[in-house]
């Protein structure tokens with residue numbers, strides 16, 4: 001009998017399932033296919049990582065405390081919906097999780113894989129902006145894929161992913177964010193998260209895609225630089241209490257992987273238009289869109305099939321724009 005691949009993940013998963021109840025050492029040993037002494041030695045290792053267990057001779061082990069911050073074992077233990085989740089590369093500090101994913105793709109690493117950073121020294125956003133990425137209780141995540149689809153087929157990728165994230169957050173956290181085209185997640189007018197999708201195109205095929213997500217989960221805006229704090233929020237600021245970041249991260253990873261599969265299989269178009277209507281924050285609003293040095297002003301009226309933002313300009317003309325920086329002028 002060979003021991004299973006990830007004994008510590010399995011131990012944590014079983015103890016979480018027991019919901020603060022006891023799980024016998026025998027049962028853990030049986031599931032993991034190791035001796036009870038083996039179980040004990042894994043428990044000791046977990047103790048050094050911030051897990052607190054109560055051990056009672058006749059009952060077994062009970063999880064009393066777990067790390068509150070991001071922890072790779074807890075993320076994986078919560079990914080119960082996936083039998084074989086993609087590998088998670090967890091880094092205490094990285095320049096940018098997107099850059100790390102890019103380097104690994106360039107080295108031929110098999111995709112999909114997930115990179116999570118506790119902090120980034122050079123986190124980046126769209127349009128060359130910086131993404132504030134101290135160790136702040138927020139999620140900094142990239143998932144690398146090799147879709148091998150024509151660039152044309154990738155057009156609505158970020159938009160599709162963004163509405164899926166909104167729905168997953170709404171279902172899990174009971175706050176309902178929306179999307180500000182093309183890549184901002186907002187809650188009550190403040191930025192909750194952002195998506196940076198980066199692709200490499202090779203002889204007319206989208207060879208690699210890196211889906212980067214920065215989501216403010218347990219950070220407090222008082223801890224951010226003033227200029228950022230005035231425009232941002234986090235899930236915990238919105239709810240008034242912290243959330244289980246590892247569970248939420250697992251939910252989001254699971255959702256991103258499912259949404260990706262639907263996208264690649266072209267099995268998303270029906271749900272997409274409904275979901276876009278539900279989460280689109282711009283429809284019917286007076287907006288201003290900056291494209292380089294050109295500014296367009298008008299009323300946003302949804303997106304077209306290619307994902308371009310439709311605008312009824314103040315001049316009366318209609319326009320569909322593929323890129324730009326949007327400001328909502330009137331609610």
Ligand code: BTN
Pocket residue numbers: 095096097098099120122123124125126127129131139140141142183184193194195196212213214215
């Ligand atoms: C934006 O709003 O402009 C997009 C921000 C995306 C930030 C995330 S954090 C994880 C990943 N790594 C990065 O360097 N950027 C993305």
